[in-house]
Amino acid sequence: MAAKLDLRRFPGFLAITILCLVVLYAPLAVVAVYSFNASTSITNWGGTSLTWYVDVFTGPEAPKFQKAALNSFVIAVCAASIATIIATAAAVAMTRAGRFRGKTLGFALINLPLMVPEVVTAVASLVFFSAIGFTTGLMTILVAHTVFCIPFAYLPIAARMQSIPDQYEQAAMDLYATPSEAFRLVLLPLMTPGVLSGFLLAFIISLDDFLITNFVKGAGIETLPTAIFGSVKQGIKPNIMAISTLMLGVSVVFVSLSWLIGRMGQDKKQAS
Amino acid sequence: MGGGSSRIYRGNGVKLMLPSWLIIGSFLLLPVMMMAVYSFLTKEFRGGVIWEFSLAAYDQFFFDRGLFGDEPPKLEWTYIGIFWRSIWQAGLATIACLLIGFPTAWFIATRDPKSRSIWLFLVTIPYWVNLLIRTVSMKFLIRDTGPLNEFLMASGIISEPLGLINTNFAVQLGLFYSYLPFMVLPIYAAVERYDFALSEAAADLYAGTWTILRLVILPVVKPGIIAGCILVFVPSLGAFLAPDLLGGAKTFMIGSLIEEQFKGSAGNWPFGAAASMILLTIVMCVLLVYARSQNKGEAR
Numbered sequence: 064m065a066a067k068l069d070l071r072r073f074p075g076f077l078a079i080t081i082l083c084l085v086v087l088y089a090p091l092a093v094v095a096v097y098s099f100n101a102s103t104s105i106t107n108w109g110g111t112s113l114t115w116y117v118d119v120f121t122g123p124e125a126p127k128f129q130k131a132a133l134n135s136f137v138i139a140v141c142a143a144s145i146a147t148i149i150a151t152a153a154a155v156a157m158t159r160a161g162r163f164r165g166k167t168l169g170f171a172l173i174n175l176p177l178m179v180p181e182v183v184t185a186v187a188s189l190v191f192f193s194a195i196g197f198t199t200g201l202m203t204i205l206v207a208h209t210v211f212c213i214p215f216a217y218l219p220i221a222a223r224m225q226s227i228p229d230q231y232e233q234a235a236m237d238l239y240a241t242p243s244e245a246f247r248l249v250l251l252p253l254m255t256p257g258v259l260s261g262f263l264l265a266f267i268i269s270l271d272d273f274l275i276t277n278f279v280k281g282a283g284i285e286t287l288p289t290a291i292f293g294s295v296k297q298g299i300k301p302n303i304m305a306i307s308t309l310m311l312g313v314s315v316v317f318v319s320l321s322w323l324i325g326r327m328g329q330d331k332k333q334a335s
Numbered sequence: 336m337g338g339g340s341s342r343i344y345r346g347n348g349v350k351l352m353l354p355s356w357l358i359i360g361s362f363l364l365l366p367v368m369m370m371a372v373y374s375f376l377t378k379e380f381r382g383g384v385i386w387e388f389s390l391a392a393y394d395q396f397f398f399d400r401g402l403f404g405d406e407p408p409k410l411e412w413t414y415i416g417i418f419w420r421s422i423w424q425a426g427l428a429t430i431a432c433l434l435i436g437f438p439t440a441w442f443i444a445t446r447d448p449k450s451r452s453i454w455l456f457l458v459t460i461p462y463w464v465n466l467l468i469r470t471v472s473m474k475f476l477i478r479d480t481g482p483l484n485e486f487l488m489a490s491g492i493i494s495e496p497l498g499l500i501n502t503n504f505a506v507q508l509g510l511f512y513s514y515l516p517f518m519v520l521p522i523y524a525a526v527e528r529y530d531f532a533l534s535e536a537a538a539d540l541y542a543g544t545w546t547i548l549r550l551v552i553l554p555v556v557k558p559g560i561i562a563g564c565i566l567v568f569v570p571s572l573g574a575f576l577a578p579d580l581l582g583g584a585k586t587f588m589i590g591s592l593i594e595e596q597f598k599g600s601a602g603n604w605p606f607g608a609a610a611s612m613i614l615l616t617i618v619m620c621v622l623l624v625y626a627r628s629q630n631k632g633e634a635r
Binding site for chain 1: 343344345346347348349350351352354355356358359360362363364365366367369370373383435436438439441442443454456457458459460461463464465466467468469471472473474475476478482511512515516519569570572573575576580589590593594597604607608611614615618619622
């Protein structure tokens with residue numbers, strides 16, 4: 064008998080995992096800690112205070128960042144909503160409509176935004192919008208964001224739909240449900256967790272984008288990432304660390320939400 | 336998919352796909368094609384193009400014809416060098432992600448299901464945090480007067496700052512940090528699917544550890560590793576934030592080269608479009624090789 068080696072427990076893998084988590088969290092943790100620094104210098108520690116959080120909301124740069132945050136939020140909500148509706152239709156087609164013309168190629172097209180490098184998408188959008196004379200501004204950002212949000216919304220929705228057997232709708236139809244009732248009353252409630260996580264993912268991806276926004280935004284229009292980038296170019300100021308920490312908090316809330324929704328979906332599946 | 340609900344949707348596939356095709360087709364596919372056309376046009380000073388066919392952009396990329404453009408063409412290394420450096424940086428970041436990401440994914444996938452989801456949750460949170468914020472945080476941490484150097488100097492390990500910022504290493508670290516979760520997740524998914532009874536069976540049949548790793552585990556885990564490498568390498572190659580914020584002039588990468596062509600009056604749109612086309616071609620080749628290898632794996 065060969066020496067019994069438990070492949071599940073390589074020595075050292077725990078250490079590497081912890082190293083991995085330290086690398087992932089150390090920069091964020093350090094910035095979060097320094098955002099509570101009372102000193103105007105970002106290097107020296109001047110005691111704990113909320114000065115910079117107050118500054119974010121009332122300081123000289125507050126109007127700029129508030130406007131940018133509002134832009135980011137509105138664009139993310141609109142882009143994610145449109146993308147989720149479009150992606151839901153596409154997911155129904157891909158998982159329920161059987162074979163149809165252009166299915167394979169159409170699937171590739173949906174995933175195209177994931178394959179084209181971000182900087183190339185940015186350049187192409189800029190070139191296109193300027194060629195058709197589409198004045199750059201909020202609308203161009205919204206259109207560009209909707210495009211790259213579609214595959215991110217599509218993935219969780221399609222994954223969810225694949226796990227729903229179509230007998231449910233068949234049963235509904237046998238009991239004289241109209242196709243629209245079968246969709247509204249049977250399929251839609253079952254796929255809701257997928258649709259919600261698709262929306263959340265698209266929302267976060269839209270909020271996250273810097274590069275494409277930076278290319279297609281017009282002069283004077285900023286989203287939160289482009290405003291932060293502009294400010295960081297002149298050096299990291301303490302108010303940026305406070306904003307970063309706030310955004311970190313928002314992200315953590317969102318992950319927890321989508322995690323809970325995912326759990327909810329699983330519980331339902333087990334219950335049924 | 337047979338019978339069932341497909342009788343509701345059969346025949347409506349194209350109709351349901353139409354919105355996504357229209358949006359992505361007209362606002363991504365068409366723009367990319369337009370960019371391809373732009374790369375063959377003449378540049379206008381102050382940005383923009385003149386509608387006149389020209390190979391000047393590609394010529395400028397690959398050849399050096401002297402200051403006045405009348406010398407015999409030599410290979411121009413500036414831009415090829417930038418692409419080569421980008422490939423190299425992205426490659427190193429991918430290897431680093433694999434070295435750290437594989438053991439992490441393996442460790443998480445072999446926990447019991449309850450703690451597994453907590454570990455996984457911890458690894459995914461940073462992926463949801465704004466990339467710009469993460470990159471700025473890294474810059475803050477490793478800067479010469481930043482907390483890392485302060486800490487190391489205060490504890491007497493080093494006597495002067497490490498000088499990490501604005502180096503190739505800082506850029507690699509930034510890329511590694513940006514895309515590490517992309518490596519962990521697909522490998523985790525692959526290892527989780529692996530049935531450890533198989534390696535026990537192999538051990539019972541007198542296979543050594545090395546043989547088990549190579550012949551039993553590797554074929555199952557390999558697709559996850561390849562997917563992880565692609566997911567790290569491709570975005571690293573065209574990355575803009577990490578090289579721009581953590582690197583300096585010496586660490587110029589493709590993303591910055593392209594960005595520069597569209598900013599300000601020094602821009603050259605056809606050249607930027609040509610560089611984008613070359614980047615797109617490289618990425619599509621990588622993806623094609625990947626798709627081929629996946630198909631081969633399925634056929635076997």
